[in-house]
Amino acid sequence: MAVSDSRCNETEIRALLFHAERMVLWQSVEAWDDNSLSCSTSTHNDVKNPLRRDGALSSIHLAEYGAQMMAIHGALLVRKNTGGTLAPGVLTSLKDFEMHVPRIDDISAVLTGTAKVLISGASGSIYEFSIDAGDRRVASGRVSVLTLPGATTST
Structure with a gap:
């Protein structure tokens, strides 16, 4: 993966997303280019993770982790190309x-994720993603986002 910018830490990721507090699930962007990015996190081990129910964190929530990678990548691209923020x-x-595991709160390994652009345009994007814990795949899928009508990036 050819890196087009430096790595991003959790503070920088928070500035890119519309999410707040503990709903920012990724802690680091390890590398990214115009077509993909890779991230890492241990937020699945946080006992105060807001997605937990009855003390457990279901693997269904890895869909949100995948979608957030898409948003992070889109925001990095907008920042690089226009200096603005993601619409x-x-x-x-x-x-x-x-989902290859029933839950993720019992996984001690750092989660690593990769998101790749399949289609991207003014009206929205489609990405594929995969999330691993060590050498074990825990989830994968495709996510589509529609840019809200009338929404623009800000500069």
Whole structure:
């Protein structure tokens, strides 16, 4: 992966996303280019993770981890290309989502994720993603986002 910018830490990721507090799930961007990025996190081990229910964090929530990688990548691209911020969007579909574990709060390994652009344009984007814990694949799928009508990036 050819890196087009330096790595991003959690503070920088927070500035890129519309999410707040503990809903920012990725802690580091390890590398990125115009077509993909890779991230890492240990937020699945946070007992105060807001996605937990009854003390457990289901692997279904890895769909949100995948969607956030897409948003981070889109925001990095907008910042690089225009100096602006990402326009708001709506998650429109999750396809071919596969979960290989029932829950993720019991995984001690750092989660690493990769997101790759399949289609991107003014009206939205489609990405494929995969998330691993060590050498074990825990989830993969495709996420589509529709840019909200009238939404623009700000500069």
